[in-house]
Amino acid sequence: xxxITPKQLTGAERKWYVIDAKGQTLGRLSTxxxxxxxxxxxxxxxxxxxxxxxxxxxxxxxxxxxxxxxxQKLYHRHTGYLGGLISTPLNKLLVKKPTRALEAAVSGxxxxxxLRSDMMARLKLFSDAExxxxxxxxxxxxx
Numbered sequence: 598x599x600x601i602t603p604k605q606l607t608g609a610e611r612k613w614y615v616i617d618a619k620g621q622t623l624g625r626l627s628t629x630x631x632x633x634x635x636x637x638x639x640x641x642x643x644x645x646x647x648x649x650x651x652x653x654x655x656x657x658x659x660x661x662x663x664x665x666x667x668x669q670k671l672y673h674r675h676t677g678y679l680g681g682l683i684s685t686p687l688n689k690l691l692v693k694k695p696t697r698a699l700e701a702a703v704s705g706x707x708x709x710x711x712l713r714s715d716m717m718a719r720l721k722l723f724s725d726a727e728x729x730x731x732x733x734x735x736x737x738x739x740x
Contacts, residue, residue, distance in 0.1 A: 602643060603641035603642075603643050603646065603648060605646055605647075605648065606647075606648045611649070611650050611651055611719070612650040612651070612736065613650065613651045613652075613653065613730065613733040613734065613735035613736070614633055614650055614651065614652050614653065614735055614736050614737070614738050615652075615653040615654075615655065615728065615730075615735040615736070615737050615738070616629070616630065616652060616653070616654050616655070616737075616738045616740070617654075617655050617656055617726075617737075618654050618655065618656045618657050618658075618659060618660045618699065619655075619656040619659040619660075620659070620660075620661055621660050621661065621740055622660065622661055622662070622663065623660045623661070623662050623666075623698070623699065623702055624702065625740070626660055626699070626702075626740065627699060627702035627703045627706055628706060629738065629740060630652050630654065630699075630703050630720065631703050631706035631707055633649060633650055633652050633738070634649045634650070634652055634703070634707065634716045634717075634719060634720060635647075635649045635707060635708070635716060636648040636649035636650065637649075644708075647712045647715050647716060649716055649719065650719070651719045651720075651721070651730075651733070651735075652719065652720050652721070653721045653723070653728050653730050653735055654699065654720070654721070654722050654723065655723050655725070655726050655727070655728055656723075656724070656725070656726055657695065657696045657699050657722040657723060657724055658691050658695035658696060658698075658699075658724050660698075660699065662687065666687060667686075667687050667688045668686055668687070668688055669686070670686065670687040671684045671685065671686055671687075672684070672685050672686075672687070672690050672697070672698070672701060673685075695724045696722035696723075696724060699722060700717075700720070700722060703717070703720060704717055
């Protein structure tokens with residue numbers, strides 16, 4: 598048998614999906630988003646090709662977390678100087694940068710190679726219930 602390799606999709610051939618994050622658990626929501634961005638839900642998935650779809654997430658800061666994660670989960674960044682590690686809890690991160698927590702969760706679930714930045718560029722996050730991609734006629738994904 599021959600191995601069939603799918604062709605690389607162009608921007609016009611990719612589908613658009615919209616997901617409402619309100620009340621959804623952070624990990625389960627980001628798993629669905631990462632799977633759609635990577636294209637693993639398609640029949641012609643190839644791990645070395647970027648054939649995923651575009652994902653719009655509305656209410657990206659209104660997800661749910663279990664337990665004490667709102668105060669105990671920390672997000673780290675480094676200034677580049679000695680002793681410059683800055684840790685921010687989830688509740689303070691949602692006040693300063695509302696979409697950063699979901700973006701970090703999805704980014705951590707994508708492959709750590711050259712394809713990651715292109716996949717993350719197709720993720721559109723909005724803090725409110727409105728988005729600016731109505732012209733693309735996105736399909737709704739319900740969780």
